[in-house]
Amino acid sequence: MQVPLTxxxxxxxxxxxxxxxxxxATVVHLPEGAPDLRLLRDAVARRLPAAPRLTWRLSGTSEExxxxxxxxxxxxxxRAVDGAGxxxxxxxxxxxxxxxxxxxxxGRPLWRMDVLGSLAGGGALLVWRVHHALADGGxxxxxxDDVLWDPAPAADDAGEHRSETDTPxxxxxxxxxxxLPGVLTGELLPGLRRSPFDARVGRERxxxxxxxxxxxxxxxxxxxxxxxxxxxxLAVVAGALRRWLEDRHGPLHGLTVKVPVTLHHDGxxxxxxxxxxxxxxxxxxxxxxxxxxxxRRETAQxxxxxxxxxxxxxxxRLARLSPRLAGWSQRxxxxxxxxxxxxxxxxxxxxxxxxxxxxxxxxxPLVEVAQHHALRVGVLSVADRLGFGLVADPSVVGDxxxxxxxxxxxxxxxxxxxxxxxxVTSAG
Numbered sequence: 001m002q003v004p005l006t007x008x009x010x011x012x013x014x015x016x017x018x019x020x021x022x023x024x025a026t027v028v029h030l031p032e033g034a035p036d037l038r039l040l041r042d043a044v045a046r047r048l049p050a051a052p053r054l055t056w057r058l059s060g061t062s063e064e065x066x067x068x069x070x071x072x073x074x075x076x077x078x079r080a081v082d083g084a085g086x087x088x089x090x091x092x093x094x095x096x097x098x099x100x101x102x103x104x105x106x107g108r109p110l111w112r113m114d115v116l117g118s119l120a121g122g123g124a125l126l127v128w129r130v131h132h133a134l135a136d137g138g139x140x141x142x143x144x145d146d147v148l149w150d151p152a153p154a155a156d157d158a159g160e161h162r163s164e165t166d167t168p169x170x171x172x173x174x175x176x177x178x179x180l181p182g183v184l185t186g187e188l189l190p191g192l193r194r195s196p197f198d199a200r201v202g203r204e205r206x207x208x209x210x211x212x213x214x215x216x217x218x219x220x221x222x223x224x225x226x227x228x229x230x231x232x233x234l235a236v237v238a239g240a241l242r243r244w245l246e247d248r249h250g251p252l253h254g255l256t257v258k259v260p261v262t263l264h265h266d267g268x269x270x271x272x273x274x275x276x277x278x279x280x281x282x283x284x285x286x287x288x289x290x291x292x293x294x295x296r297r298e299t300a301q302x303x304x305x306x307x308x309x310x311x312x313x314x315x316x317r318l319a320r321l322s323p324r325l326a327g328w329s330q331r332x333x334x335x336x337x338x339x340x341x342x343x344x345x346x347x348x349x350x351x352x353x354x355x356x357x358x359x360x361x362x363x364x365p366l367v368e369v370a371q372h373h374a375l376r377v378g379v380l381s382v383a384d385r386l387g388f389g390l391v392a393d394p395s396v397v398g399d400x401x402x403x404x405x406x407x408x409x410x411x412x413x414x415x416x417x418x419x420x421x422x423x424v425t426s427a428g
Contacts, residue, residue: 002067004066005067015370019202021104024140025127028127028148030360040355051143051147053135070108079112080115086118101204113126128140136274195340196245198373202393206397213386220417225292226296227296233343240403244403251284279298288410348363349382362387366378367389375390
C-alpha cells in the first residue's frame, strides 16, 4: 500500500530545508509526575491502529513522494528529554526552542513526543511534533483524539476542531457576483511597505507561550463588538504587536496578517486542506475596543466574500491550466510584501481533556516561521484555555517573551472593559 502526497503536502515538504523545519509542535501542560513514560508508550502503541496516518513513512522519490505504512518503534518516538533540572521559565523556553528546531527523522514516521518533567514550578510538558506535510492543525487535533487524549465518555461529544473563521466549502457567490477582484486585491497582490519581520531567516529560534480564558474572551468579544473569539484573538495579537513595535520600530499604520482557514469537511481523510484570507491589523489604534471593531469589520468582509474559498478555487484552476503560473502565484503569496506574519487559530476539544488520567492544563501550538516572515503566532483552544505559541528568529525578532507577555496584557484589557467601553479596573 502507498498513498501519494497531495499537492498541498508536497508544497509543504519542499519548504523544509537547512534553515527551516517542516513540523508543528503541540505543547501540553500536565501536573507533576505525569505522564509515566512507560505507560505513555504503552497507551500510544495500543491506540496507534486508530491513527494509521501516524504509521506512514515518507518514501518514493523526490519527484514522486509517497507515504508507506511502516512498523513504528514507539520507544523511539516517545522519549524523555535529557538534561539537568529543575528548569525555570527561561530554561523551559530554551529547551522548547531546541526541540522545535530539531528536524524529524525522515527514515521514520514523521512525528515524535518528548516529555519534559523537570520544571521548577512542578508539572510536566509533553511536546508533540508532527510534520505539517503529514497533518495540519485540525488533523493533529483529530489524531490527538485517537492516540493522546483519554477517550471521552460515551455521552460526551468532543466537538469539531474547526476555527470560527471556517465557512462551508461552496463559495455561495452566484453568477454575475464573482468576488474574484476582491480576492486578487485582498489576498494576492502585495503591499508597498516591508514589514519589520521581512528578513532572511536563519537557523536559531526563540519561543514563548501565553494563555487566555476562552469563555471570558468570547463573551467580551460578543458584548463589546458583536465579534467572535477568533476576532478577539486577532485583536489581542494586534494589541500585543502595538506594544512591542512601539519600542522597537516606531509607529506603523497597519500590519497585514495571513489567517489560515481550514477547508476540511466531516469524514475527509486528507492531512492538509486549507486556504486563507488576509487581515490588516490596526496596530496604530490605541483603543482596544476600536481594534476589535476594526478586526471584526475586516473578517466579516472576508467571510461575506468567501475569500478563502474563492482563492482555493482560483489556485486549483491555475494549477490545472498553467503549473508555471500557479507556481508564480504561490511565490507571490509567500512574499514578505504579501503579509507580515501568519496567525493560525485551531479549535481543539471543547471538553476538558486528560492524558493517562492527568488533567491537561494549557495547550499551545508552535508553528515554524518562513523566509521573510520571521515571526509566527499559533493559537489553539482546548476546553476553556486559549493557548498562544510564538516562534521567532531572534536575530530579527528579539524579546519574544516580552511579546508573549503583551498578549496576556492585551487580553486583560478586553476583559476589563464594560459595556460602555470604560476600563473598570487596571489591566495590569
